[in-house]
Amino acid sequence: MSLDAFSVVVAFLALVEVALGVSLVAAATRSARAGSDESVAAANSRLALTAGTLLAVAVVSCPLLYLLLESWVPRWPGIMCVEGVRRIGTASAGASGWLPSLLATLDLTKPAVVLIAGAWLILRRADALHRRTATTVAVILGLVAMLDGAAQAAYVTIEKEAVPAVGGCCTILGPGETGSSATSFVATHARAWFPVGSIAMGAAALALRRLAGAGRSRTVLVALLATTALVAVPFGAAFLRDVAGPVALGLPLHRCAWCALAEAPETMAGTVLYGAAVLATAWASVARFASTGGDCTLESRLLAVASFGFLGTGAMSASYCWT
Amino acid sequence: MNRRAAATLLFVAGVAAAGAAPTIAHAIRGDRGDRCDLDGARIDLSARVRIADAISGSHEFCCVHCAERWMESSGRVPGEILVTDETSGNEVDARVAWFVWMRAPGESGIRAFADEQEARRHAAAFGSTVLTADERPFREKD
Numbered sequence: 001m002s003l004d005a006f007s008v009v010v011a012f013l014a015l016v017e018v019a020l021g022v023s024l025v026a027a028a029t030r031s032a033r034a035g036s037d038e039s040v041a042a043a044n045s046r047l048a049l050t051a052g053t054l055l056a057v058a059v060v061s062c063p064l065l066y067l068l069l070e071s072w073v074p075r076w077p078g079i080m081c082v083e084g085v086r087r088i089g090t091a092s093a094g095a096s097g098w099l100p101s102l103l104a105t106l107d108l109t110k111p112a113v114v115l116i117a118g119a120w121l122i123l124r125r126a127d128a129l130h131r132r133t134a135t136t137v138a139v140i141l142g143l144v145a146m147l148d149g150a151a152q153a154a155y156v157t158i159e160k161e162a163v164p165a166v167g168g169c170c171t172i173l174g175p176g177e178t179g180s181s182a183t184s185f186v187a188t189h190a191r192a193w194f195p196v197g198s199i200a201m202g203a204a205a206l207a208l209r210r211l212a213g214a215g216r217s218r219t220v221l222v223a224l225l226a227t228t229a230l231v232a233v234p235f236g237a238a239f240l241r242d243v244a245g246p247v248a249l250g251l252p253l254h255r256c257a258w259c260a261l262a263e264a265p266e267t268m269a270g271t272v273l274y275g276a277a278v279l280a281t282a283w284a285s286v287a288r289f290a291s292t293g294g295d296c297t298l299e300s301r302l303l304a305v306a307s308f309g310f311l312g313t314g315a316m317s318a319s320y321c322w323t
Numbered sequence: 324m325n326r327r328a329a330a331t332l333l334f335v336a337g338v339a340a341a342g343a344a345p346t347i348a349h350a351i352r353g354d355r356g357d358r359c360d361l362d363g364a365r366i367d368l369s370a371r372v373r374i375a376d377a378i379s380g381s382h383e384f385c386c387v388h389c390a391e392r393w394m395e396s397s398g399r400v401p402g403e404i405l406v407t408d409e410t411s412g413n414e415v416d417a418r419v420a421w422f423v424w425m426r427a428p429g430e431s432g433i434r435a436f437a438d439e440q441e442a443r444r445h446a447a448a449f450g451s452t453v454l455t456a457d458e459r460p461f462r463e464k465d
Contacts, residue, residue, distance in 0.1 A: 080362060248345065250352075251363050259363065266348040273341065308334055315342030323345060 006068040011156040013061045017113075017149030020054040024142035032135045047138055048124060054145055055117035062110050065152065070262060075161070082258035088163050096163045102155040109148035115279055116141040119286045122298065126290035133290075190238035195317040197232055198274070201225065202310030205281065209303040219288050222299070226285035229278045229306070236274050236313075240267060244320045270316045277309025359385035361393050369412060370434065375403040387422070387433040387460045394461075404461050406435035409445065413437065417461045422454040433460055 027050055031043035069082045079085060089099030120141055123134035204225050211218060237257065245260030246252050248267050260267040284302035291299060357366045360382040372390040374382045376399055384390040387406065394401065404417035420435040421442035433454070436442035442453050454460070 080364065244345075248348070249363055250349075251358075251360060254361060254363055263363075264348060264352075266344040269344065270341070304334075308337060311338045312341030315338050316344055319342050319345045323349065 004071065006064070006071050007156050010061065010064050010068050011153055013057055013064065014149045014152035014156065017054065017057050017061065017145050018153065019149075020050055020057065021142040021145030021149060024050045024054060024145065025139055028135050028138035028142065031138075032132075044124065048121075051117055051120050051124075051138065051141060054141065055114065055121070058110065058113040058117060058145070058148070061152065062114075065106065065110070066261075068156070080259070081256060081262060083256055086258075088160055089158075092163055095158045096160055099155060099158060099160060099163075102151045102158075105151045106148065106155065109144055109151060111275070111279075112144050113141065113148050115282055116144055118279060118283045122283055122286045123290050125298075130290050190235045191243050191321065194232070194235045194239040194243075195314050195321055197228075197235065198310045198314030198317060201229055201232070201277075201281075202307045202312075202314055205277075205284075205303045205307035205310060209300050209307065222281075222285045222288040222303075225306075226282045229281040229310075233278060236271075239317055239320075240271065244270070244317065247320045247323050266316070270313055273309045273316075274313040277306045277313065280306040280309065357383070359383065359389050361385075361389040364389075369407055369409060370432070371407045372417075373405040373414065374401045375405075376401045387435070391460055408437040409434045410436060410438065410441050422459055423449075424451050424454060424458075425449055 024047065027043060027047045031040065031047055034040040034043050066082070069085045072085045073079055073081060076084065076088070086100065086103055089096040091097070092099075116137060120134060120137045123130055123137055126134070204221075208218070208221055208225065211221075240260060241257040242255050244267050245257055245264075246254055248260050248264035257267075261271065280302045284299045284306060287299040287302060288296075357368075358364065359366055361384055364385045366383060366385045370386050372384045372387055374384070374390055374393070376382060376397075378399065382390075382393065384393060390404070405414040406417050406420050406422075407413070408415050408420070409423075415435060415437040417435070420437060421439050422433050422435055423442050423446045425432060425434050425445070434445070436445065439453075445451075446453050456462075
């Protein structure tokens with residue numbers, strides 16, 4: 001294994017994440033068993049410190065992992081972008097064969113850690129009614145963080161220098177392979193539905209923000225919006241790859257999200273905007289669930305962020321469709 | 324202006340800026356220069372392939388493989404395919420060019436030659452063969 005500065009930093013952060021995950025599970029267990037109010041308060045403050053640090057580490061490690069993959073592009077002759085690095089290990093025997101699966105795991109666990117950490121931070125502010133839920137969420141956060149850190153550490157440390165890469169264009173598939181982007185439902189409908197869907201979700205978030213009352217119907221509507229936003233994420237990824245990427249790069253046939261992110265900074269801004277909107281919607285749903293006494297301040301603020309993100313992404317994606 | 328109006332204005336301006344970002348970024352980036360129309364790679368002039376298409380104009384590719392993939396994906400029958408002669412650097416009509424599958428380090432892929440003798444000499448030097456009949460690229464065009 002040849003180590004570079006990025007590898008060392010990413011591996012270190014992965015180990016920190018595993019340690020924080022273990023610490024969080026232990027602190028949550030102690031908090032659940034605590035008897036007196038004083039010991040609960042002490043356990044909760046330890047939990048808050050650990051979860052806050054974990055959230056910061058998770059947020060920082062996302063762009064660092066991307067930069068690490070990008071820094072590895074020149075290592076293999078013929079590889080053109082991050083997509084090529086992500087394919088390293090495909091159909092390989094031994095430990096290197098796990099590399100693509102580890103990256104696929106990280107694709108899910110990285111945003112999951114941020115999402116769950118945010119949800120826990122909201123729940124911990126709620127009253128004693130939700131204390132048990134908050135403790136359960138803290139344990140889940142710890143476990144997901146351990147998985148994320150372990151997968152990241154394994155990905156960085158597995159020997160990959162000797163693994164041959166399939167060079168050439170990242171969008172070209174090998175003989176006999178079928179392009180899933182052309183056939184899948186998501187890819188087929190992303191162009192038409194993503195801009196409309198984003199604008200509709202933005203409008204819905206704005207409407208919910210203004211909707212009076214704190215009844216059950218509002219809770220259901222906010223949860224429905226959060227579910228829709230999470231389900232729409234693959235459409236967003238397909239839109240970035242199949243529509244925004246080719247337009248931004250000026251390469252009508254070049255359907256690669258990684259090339260778009262690397263060469264067209266506005267696509268990165270759009271991705272961050274959309275990610276923030278999805279997270280804010282999910283957190284608003286948690287805030288709605290945890291709120292008592294009709295206090296909707298946090299939920300309202302999160303819905304405002306969500307509406308801005310969705311409407312901004314909708315406007316951006318509509319612009320790509322018309323360009 | 325009160326705080327609420329300022330926030331609304333900022334909100335609308337932000338959404339409008341996001342909508343305008345692709346157009347502005349496209350204008351700032353401008354011309355992409357000599358890059359392959361398929362994969363965006365920098366074009367090595369000694370391996371350039373140019374395809375003249377009556378519908379979408381002229382397209383430039385970094386290699387024979389990319390040009391073939393573009394034809395396959397677009398389903399278009401181009402009016403003219405010009406490959407670059409490895410020896411002179413001049414453009415040659417693909418129908419009369421000689422193609423060699425190069426396996427030299429850093430030079431793998433199909434290379435074109437205007438002259439048959441040059442093609443055979445290169446093929447022999449790199450332990451390869453001159454592509455014939457079905458092996459030839461762009462064969463639908465022949």
